[in-house]
Amino acid sequence: MTNKAFRGLFICAVLGALLFRVVRLDVRPMHHDEANQAVKFGDLLERGEYRFDPNDHHGPSLYYLTLPAARAAGERTLAGLDETTLRLVPALFGAGLLFLFLLFAGGLSRETVLAAAALTAVSPAMTYYSRFYIQEILLVFFLAALIAAGWRYARTRSGWWALAAGVSAGLMYATKETSVILFAGLAAALGLALLMDSLGKRRDGVVRDGDAWVWREARARPPRAFHVALFLIAGAVTAVLFFTSFFQNPQGLADSVRAIAASFSRAGNPGFHAHPWYYYFQILAYSKSAGNPVVADGPVWSEAFLLFLAVAGGIAAFGHDAGKDGSPRFVRFVLFFTIVIAAVYSFIPYKTPWNVLPFYFGLVVLAGNGVGLLLRISRFRLVKILILAALVPGFVTLAVQSYRANFVDHSDPANPYVYAQTSPDFLKLVAAVEKIAAASPEKKDLLIKVIAPPDETWPLPWYLRSFGRVGYWTSAEAAGKIGDAAVVIASAANLEKTTAALGDGYTSNFYGLRPEVVISLFVRRDLSDRSIGAGPRR
């Protein structure tokens, strides 16, 4: 492949990745978790306040990396923020992932890099969670950066790459405390790759396979102590900076260790997030209703094409020839990492679909290698073209599913990437409250009381962020007198007591928060009548 062709195709992949990631970022209602993060970020944006919370939030990197995006958008307040600005951060990291594949040069052939980039660009899982204001895609980006920097270091022995690897590792930890599992997976994969090398070498220390210089050299010249120190110090400094809120909260570092304990505790006690071991593979292989008992027949979702290619790429890792500039050892390392992490994540009962991403990243690299293998089957140009033509429908199928997942069925429970997603119906409640405020003499300073448990409160705080007087209580008893509020929003469990307390002076309407979760909007009758005068509420 010529340099020109490679550059052209790679740019196409990047443009495709951007198209799926940055267009209409506001189309999906804010998820409970996204709203949590957004409100947390609001404190950092408005007052520069951030304290790591080891219980209900992951690492600080997402918030600090959102600051430049918000500043660039000219936003200084939570009320001024919008979904697009927030989601642009993971979206850009999701697209940026493609550039990291370029650093795998030497480990992956050019065909493999291109295929992996194209698969990442159109992957339903990658695109969906790149448009999600949570930590996962950042974690995958820094994971890829760590592997890439490690690989470059292995090839060049440059201290700069050791430094980059350390910063990447620190950012992984600062993104999600569960990155310790990924560190263990990387170490295990490296150990397995070296073990396999040692089994394959002759007594004189010469490795049997071709392209042996990397690992042989690595054994002959272990990393310099200075570089190891550089790696560790860079990682530690990065983690300390973020977790201590840049030295404003020294407690944050200790809290990050507590968060690891909390995560392991959650993993062992998954509650309603317990799913069978095959959950992730089921999502990827075949899904019709996302295992949802109340969803009628929907379209089929499947990334079987990617899985098939990943298996082929995994098998190719044990071959002798990975193309003129590829290394089977590097692919074997990725394969071992993918297997170890997939096994560990499948073993952990606590599962949410976005946790698939770290080993899904490995699957993408392996699938790229699978494409490389298929293209190496024959030396004849015509055969290669025919193979490529046969693969095109697979890529198109993934792209079509990405379109459906992100722009059509973005909140449909039958979409396997959707999990506890806020219903589009909820936006009607938000619109109704906005309309009532507009009809009220107090405008956005009208008193709103929300009576709902925390899991039925979000994403209200995000959507009501521009209102001046909103109070949140978890029960009707805790709320005390509620008849002084112009608007009351109550969960179903608080409905009876709220209705009794408000009497006939309020109108009430239901709205869907999530599948099977409805909340009720009570509006003081005079305001309700006034807002109806301005047209129907829906």
Place this chain on the structure above:
Amino acid sequence: MKKALIGISAAVLGLALLAPAAIAQDPGKEVLKISLPKPMFVGTPKNIRTANLEMITGKPRGPFMVPVGTALLSAGKPVAASDKEPVIGEVAFVTDGKKSGEDGYYVELGPMLQWVQIDLGKSQELLAIVAWHYHSQARVYRDVVVQVSDDKDFIGAVTTIFNNDHDNTAGLGAGKDKEYIETFDGKLFDPKGVKARYVRLYSGGNTSNDMNHYVEVEVYGLPAK
């Protein structure tokens, strides 16, 4: 006299103008700032509940008293609908006596305002109408309006039994009835003995999607002799 009136008016006006300023400028006072409780952070909520919906409204419906001899009038009666080609199922499901919440037991009509209409064959005294829209999932149907009439086109002599379309989205007049969460109990509407041959139920989407569903509708009354 005229001068006195002007003087009094000027004094009142002056007080009215100055009083708020005096309050605002009172150095011993300030606006009371009341801090409201903030939302509690919590992790990812539950995705989907089970197909067996728990009773989230609390209590089951109490007994509903009807005269002796009251019978189910709607069983197997012909059903018409505004959506001539339902998305899922058939309109005959509405009166087939099967009330299971699973797939295959409900008819799905298109989005926006839709209706189903049962022809009881003759005008009869109606004592209860029970409707199950969809009870496998907690959801609320919007703009539910129940009407009865002897006119199959519902143009003349229409009696509205229930209407929770409080802002008149459906264009059938604003209603004062409350919205309700669907459960396996169904929703009972009281026609209070009105006589009619046709029963029509409207809805305009629900809290889960924009579609309209019916598992079953039962109309009870005293059979005409």
